[in-house]
Amino acid sequence: MDRQAHVNPPISGRTWGIAAVTGAGAFMAMLDSTVANLALESIRADFATTLPVVQWVSTGYLGALAVSLPAAAWLGGRFGYGRIWAVSLALFVMASAFCAVAASPGMLIAARLLQGLAGGLMVPAGQAVIGAVAGSRQLGRIMGFLGLVIALGPAIGPAAGGFLLDVASWRWLFWINVPFGIAALLMAIRLVPEGREDPERILDIAGLLMLSLGLPLLLYGATEIGAAGLGSMAIVAGTLGAFLVGSFVLRTMNARHPLIHLHLLGMRRFAAATVITGFTGANMYGGLLLLPLYLQIVVGLEPGATGIWLLVMGLGSAVALPVAGSLADRLGAGPVSLTGAGLLLVSTIPFLFPTALSDGVLAAALLARGAGLALAQMPAVAAAYSVAHTDEMGDATTLVNIVQRVGGAIGAVAVVIVLQQVNILSTTESYICAFAALGLLSLMTLATAMVLQRQSHQPQERLAD
Numbered sequence: 001m002d003r004q005a006h007v008n009p010p011i012s013g014r015t016w017g018i019a020a021v022t023g024a025g026a027f028m029a030m031l032d033s034t035v036a037n038l039a040l041e042s043i044r045a046d047f048a049t050t051l052p053v054v055q056w057v058s059t060g061y062l063g064a065l066a067v068s069l070p071a072a073a074w075l076g077g078r079f080g081y082g083r084i085w086a087v088s089l090a091l092f093v094m095a096s097a098f099c100a101v102a103a104s105p106g107m108l109i110a111a112r113l114l115q116g117l118a119g120g121l122m123v124p125a126g127q128a129v130i131g132a133v134a135g136s137r138q139l140g141r142i143m144g145f146l147g148l149v150i151a152l153g154p155a156i157g158p159a160a161g162g163f164l165l166d167v168a169s170w171r172w173l174f175w176i177n178v179p180f181g182i183a184a185l186l187m188a189i190r191l192v193p194e195g196r197e198d199p200e201r202i203l204d205i206a207g208l209l210m211l212s213l214g215l216p217l218l219l220y221g222a223t224e225i226g227a228a229g230l231g232s233m234a235i236v237a238g239t240l241g242a243f244l245v246g247s248f249v250l251r252t253m254n255a256r257h258p259l260i261h262l263h264l265l266g267m268r269r270f271a272a273a274t275v276i277t278g279f280t281g282a283n284m285y286g287g288l289l290l291l292p293l294y295l296q297i298v299v300g301l302e303p304g305a306t307g308i309w310l311l312v313m314g315l316g317s318a319v320a321l322p323v324a325g326s327l328a329d330r331l332g333a334g335p336v337s338l339t340g341a342g343l344l345l346v347s348t349i350p351f352l353f354p355t356a357l358s359d360g361v362l363a364a365a366l367l368a369r370g371a372g373l374a375l376a377q378m379p380a381v382a383a384a385y386s387v388a389h390t391d392e393m394g395d396a397t398t399l400v401n402i403v404q405r406v407g408g409a410i411g412a413v414a415v416v417i418v419l420q421q422v423n424i425l426s427t428t429e430s431y432i433c434a435f436a437a438l439g440l441l442s443l444m445t446l447a448t449a450m451v452l453q454r455q456s457h458q459p460q461e462r463l464a465d
Helices: 013-047 056-079 081-101 105-133 139-167 177-191 205-228 232-253 262-266 268-298 303-331 333-352 359-386 390-422 428-455
Strands: none
Touching: 013 056, 013 081, 013 105, 013 139, 013 177, 056 081, 056 105, 056 205, 056 390, 081 105, 081 177, 105 139, 105 359, 105 390, 139 303, 139 359, 205 232, 205 390, 232 262, 262 268, 262 390, 268 303, 268 333, 268 359, 268 390, 268 428, 303 333, 303 359, 333 359, 333 428, 359 390, 359 428, 390 428
């Protein structure tokens, strides 16, 4: 094992404070990615508009997150990650207020776009601040804490949103961000370092356009395929997005002033850790698409019961995240990610035998799956950040976030393609094949975690710069 120390070095109160403040911003960004979905019908009725129009309140936000993400590394390197985090949080709070007072669907959608653009910068910039402040043997615990905070956003979003919609207007879904965001900004004044500016950093405009257009098109195409199948618009968008992203990679490899320094992928440990985050993202989002269908169509559960069972999986992740962080700091990322990948593989097996899936087996499988996702992914994220130099942290956080999102979209698409190719969507066999695909993803995660464990014994080495 890549044991680094028997005792974890202590984390200062100031570092925990920085993690709490930046985590609050990430929590709000992730919360708003789900909570507005519940209010779409209320918004539609309030504005007397159509569902296709109001749907952009949700999809526009998610698309804007992907549009601004590629610029995070350059902006952070140019102006300082702390400054970019603070500005993006301020914009997020301002956009939340604009959402709350919107007088028309167009105003609300425009405010949500601004909110998404700010959120796409805020999350990687906050992670870069933490990566620069914390030591390499503290990142596991801090990322475990942040992972728990970020995971709580989508987990409690539906419940919190439902409560607010019961007792107040949908506008309070956005008003609630304002006091919390202002409090975080006030705390950040004395806690969050501004970061180092680099006036010489040149913006690769062509690369920014390629990735800022290509990434949302790729994610949109993948999401639409995952939601509605292989439609022509989804295929065109996904193909064009993949072409632009591929062109960006080829251009960046030879660029004098790249938008994102891809040479980090030449570090074997960083590359292995980042690939793990992509595989776990694919496993997570593929599973989130497949599990509700499986539980309702194959097992025969009602939607309400399905939601409760999915909360069991979330509980497994919530419990495992802090433990994963502590173990990663003490033992290293390799064995912890390896254990998580093993749990993902084992927890897939019961779903291949639905006739033997009792309540007890289902609960154990979902708890193990949630814990496996946390144990596999979070230490890999910490490992990737721990090998990057301080001036490379923004590039590292941006790369990891991009790979996670693309991996998630590909996982959802893979599940749909398997279901469609089997050609019997409503039968047990098609879902068994889809879970077998998730099992294959788990095997690939396991193999990559073995590579990460081996690399942890070796000095950090760059394959190419």
